[in-house]
Amino acid sequence: MRKKQKGWAKDMAQQRIIRLFELADHEFKAHPERSNRYVQLARRIAMRYRVRIPQELKQKVCKHCHAYLVQGVTARTRLQDTHITTTCLVCGEQMRRPY
Template sequence: MAGKARKINHRKIARERIEVLFRQAAAFHPENPAWSNRCVELARKIGMRHRVRIDRRFKRQFCRRCNAFLVPGENMRVRIHRGRVIVTCLLCGHRARYPVVRSQHG
């Protein structure tokens, strides 16, 4: 039974480390984008090793093809077309499409 508890604890620690790495990536980006890309790469490796999903808010902050930390206007283009948000990585050209979520307020 100790093995299962240990695995759950490892996953919790992995989620915390992923969150810290994305915070660091955001802080590093203005001065050194290569460091922020490395933070994203490490966060993805931690997630894969411990089989932890990366939260949606973090998943949309990096390019799935080149692992670049995306910042709108610098290395990322955002467009809305036919009910979808189209995010284009300006480094590798990869496009990610997400449905537009309408607000419930009317």
């Protein structure tokens, strides 16, 4: 009985995280601070239920200040020789990923 409840809670948490990122994307133009709040809530849910945020969504969050990143507005991406560098325009920190 307990294992089913835990699996159900994790599935629900995963769905809520995905929905919060959808809301953050939808609300960014009108209310960028609300998008940051949605990301903060998604991170809190992920930590509480020990669920991973999907990689494609995790790349939309600054690893330093946890701001929601939108290319050209709050983030700048450059290609280097061996990696991709994303600069957060909110805090100025750089995040690097291999090709």
